[in-house]
Amino acid sequence: LWFRSRTNSALACHAQLSITACLRTVAMATSLCESMRDGTILPDGTISVSGLVDEACVAMPPRQDAEDVDARDADTPDKWIKRHKDMVRLTGRHPFNSEPPLRTLQEAGWVTPPSIHVVRNHGAVPQLSWENHRLKITGVPRPCELTMDELASGNVGAVVSIPVTFICAGNRRKEQNMTKKTIGFNWGCAAVGNSVWTGVRLCDVLAYVGVERQSREHRFVCFEGPEGELPQGETGSYGTSIDMGWALDRERDVLLAFKQNGEVLTPDHGAPLRTLLPGCIGGRMIKWLCKMWVSAEPSTSHYHFFDNRVLPPHVDSQLAQDEGWWFKPEYIINHMNINSAMFEPRHNSVFRFRDSQNTTLKVSGYAYVGGGLKIIRAEISLDGGKSWEIADLTRPEDAIAEARGTDKHWCWSWWETEVDATRLLQCQEIICRAVDSNQNMQPMNLTWNLMGMMNNCLFRVKVHPMQTPGGVAVWFEHPTQPGAETGGWMTDDAGIFDPAKASDAAPGPSGVAPKRPVAAIWRS
Numbered sequence: 001l002w003f004r005s006r007t008n009s010a011l012a013c014h015a016q017l018s019i020t021a022c023l024r025t026v027a028m029a030t031s032l033c034e035s036m037r038d039g040t041i042l043p044d045g046t047i048s049v050s051g052l053v054d055e056a057c058v059a060m061p062p063r064q065d066a067e068d069v070d071a072r073d074a075d076t077p078d079k080w081i082k083r084h085k086d087m088v089r090l091t092g093r094h095p096f097n098s099e100p101p102l103r104t105l106q107e108a109g110w111v112t113p114p115s116i117h118v119v120r121n122h123g124a125v126p127q128l129s130w131e132n133h134r135l136k137i138t139g140v141p142r143p144c145e146l147t148m149d150e151l152a153s154g155n156v157g158a159v160v161s162i163p164v165t166f167i168c169a170g171n172r173r174k175e176q177n178m179t180k181k182t183i184g185f186n187w188g189c190a191a192v193g194n195s196v197w198t199g200v201r202l203c204d205v206l207a208y209v210g211v212e213r214q215s216r217e218h219r220f221v222c223f224e225g226p227e228g229e230l231p232q233g234e235t236g237s238y239g240t241s242i243d244m245g246w247a248l249d250r251e252r253d254v255l256l257a258f259k260q261n262g263e264v265l266t267p268d269h270g271a272p273l274r275t276l277l278p279g280c281i282g283g284r285m286i287k288w289l290c291k292m293w294v295s296a297e298p299s300t301s302h303y304h305f306f307d308n309r310v311l312p313p314h315v316d317s318q319l320a321q322d323e324g325w326w327f328k329p330e331y332i333i334n335h336m337n338i339n340s341a342m343f344e345p346r347h348n349s350v351f352r353f354r355d356s357q358n359t360t361l362k363v364s365g366y367a368y369v370g371g372g373l374k375i376i377r378a379e380i381s382l383d384g385g386k387s388w389e390i391a392d393l394t395r396p397e398d399a400i401a402e403a404r405g406t407d408k409h410w411c412w413s414w415w416e417t418e419v420d421a422t423r424l425l426q427c428q429e430i431i432c433r434a435v436d437s438n439q440n441m442q443p444m445n446l447t448w449n450l451m452g453m454m455n456n457c458l459f460r461v462k463v464h465p466m467q468t469p470g471g472v473a474v475w476f477e478h479p480t481q482p483g484a485e486t487g488g489w490m491t492d493d494a495g496i497f498d499p500a501k502a503s504d505a506a507p508g509p510s511g512v513a514p515k516r517p518v519a520a521i522w523r524s
Helices: 006-033 102-108 148-152 173-179 202-208 244-248 317-322 397-404 421-426
Strands: 046-049 056-059 097-099 134-138 144-147 159-167 192-201 220-224 239-243 255-260 274-276 291-295 339-344 349-352 360-368 375-381 392-394 413-420 429-436 459-468 471-477
Touching: 046 159, 046 397, 056 397, 102 339, 144 148, 148 255, 159 255, 192 202, 202 244, 202 255, 220 244, 239 244, 339 429, 339 459, 349 459, 360 375, 360 421, 360 429, 375 392, 375 413, 413 421, 413 429, 421 471
Parallel strands: 134 291
Antiparallel strands: 046 056, 134 144, 159 192, 192 255, 220 239, 220 291, 255 274, 339 360, 349 471, 360 413, 375 429, 392 413, 429 459, 459 471
16 A cells, blocks of 8 residues: 555655665575585585585486497587487487486486486587587676676576476377377487586576566566577577566576586587576476576567467367467466376386296386475376375485475475285286375376377386296286387287397385275275
């Protein structure tokens, strides 16, 4: 009421200026009191992560960097980049869109090495250097061009290190493509990776250039990569934008990042500078960041409108074009939905009952959710979803969130349980699902959409009985395999066992299945 009073307009103006000054002071004080966490790998192999309440650190996995350029890249624009030979290429040799084999992702551990981390490239990787790169910032009270050394100095804002899981919105898309062809390529279920990212908070960079609150002129922050990078759009740049409220929210941890797992970014992951939006789909993050500006309007980039949307299932390509569905703001996607998938039992693996150690089967997987929520439960079902059994959940981020003094969770969780071997002969499939702290749960069935994004239906692994020279066994079949790889119960190869790719299903580590009562049974 005080601000609305015409008779007190001068007082209101003074108060508003005072509030603005106070916000600036609070933001600067918060940034200054936060210790520098520059991503240095300590002698014990850990990285100290940012925290206002306590100290926390994350152990780094061994790097798996390639030593040579892959022969598949030799005659492409990316012939200067060394890439891990095991990465599954989903769009041919070029551009490089790839995910690791699911087993490789699991064996790397909770933190994913950059060389086997999911990659989404729309075109050739630009050759940018730390020494010459500049971030141009406009549309702000103090426009500037920042060097990489300036960003990493701590003078623009405290350098912080935060563990964040990166997920492509197309994760598990091949399942949708097996239902009806989308306009996207065949991601499997390993389009996800978890790293410690180091950089400067976007809110601190905005404060540095004079933007500390929303206004009509300062409603959106827009980002773009190099001009001419891509064939479509007015400038050939990959661009997008986020709301200013999101950009200024310190707890959302939006970063301008320049390190991954303690090393400067590799070319495929955006070297030398990228945006990192925790809890958000990968398509809203800009690699090779060159330009940033503040505007009254959202980004007009071709890729901001014609990518990363979930349209209703009746909308096909022609209808989307004819009826303007691409421009309906309510169908834009930002935050990841809840999802889970199984690491084990692996596709085409065999469980042999004659082995004395095979008293239980190991069942394990991952789960994630966006928006800063946390996974609170993972469950499996052996009876088609009529009843559910809780699994053991591993959530290393709890201690990190506690040290940071926040309830925000940005990382995936892992889960594991054991199933009594005698139950497998009567079981047709093993299903998994996850539940988050807002009680969101994965849907029973797949819902198709034109872009094939955000597929998060229950993950089902089929169980097939088989005879082996050693006696009765069962083998397991995942829904799909990534890219052009064959196999999967949703494909034309459904139910076909491939002896050349067979492996042994792992027994449970304890050999004793948990005795947990089933809380409820759904009856049709």
